[in-house]
Amino acid sequence: MMRSRISYILAALLFLFAATHTLRAGDKSKLQWFSFEKGLAEAKKTNKKMLVDVYTDWCSWCKRMDADTYSNSTIASYLQDKYVVVKLNAESSARHSYNGKQYTEQELASEFGVSGYPTTLFFKPDGGAITAVPGYLDASNFRPILSFIAEDHYVNTKFEDYARAKK
Numbered sequence: 001m002m003r004s005r006i007s008y009i010l011a012a013l014l015f016l017f018a019a020t021h022t023l024r025a026g027d028k029s030k031l032q033w034f035s036f037e038k039g040l041a042e043a044k045k046t047n048k049k050m051l052v053d054v055y056t057d058w059c060s061w062c063k064r065m066d067a068d069t070y071s072n073s074t075i076a077s078y079l080q081d082k083y084v085v086v087k088l089n090a091e092s093s094a095r096h097s098y099n100g101k102q103y104t105e106q107e108l109a110s111e112f113g114v115s116g117y118p119t120t121l122f123f124k125p126d127g128g129a130i131t132a133v134p135g136y137l138d139a140s141n142f143r144p145i146l147s148f149i150a151e152d153h154y155v156n157t158k159f160e161d162y163a164r165a166k167k
Contacts, residue, residue: 037096039086052121072139082150
């Protein structure tokens, strides 16, 4: 009797573990963040645009964007489908290669004109810069920007016209 209960409990635990593991493997609400250099390589390999979240450790709006925007399941799922996502600490001395030159993360932030945090940078799959969007964005304001860039509307349309047409 005791042996059958233990077998039943072990089988139930095994089932729960397998179900949880399967759900996590397909969970699109968790983003896989890359370093800048690895993100460039991944963007090129997958032919996806790259989004770079430029932050600092002390920035409360950066932490809020992580907690509210990047963790939003709709945003996270869209980002996983359309972008390679990168974290760049604007005060870090970690070094990366970009366009044949070596930069610290601090120098990269400066190179792309970042003057406040958070700032979101967008790049083409080949590493060419598209644009920078400064400041905190909640999920409802971030989503149209993501689709504007991902779907190449930025090539021929002003964002204001795109946003107006979407309403």
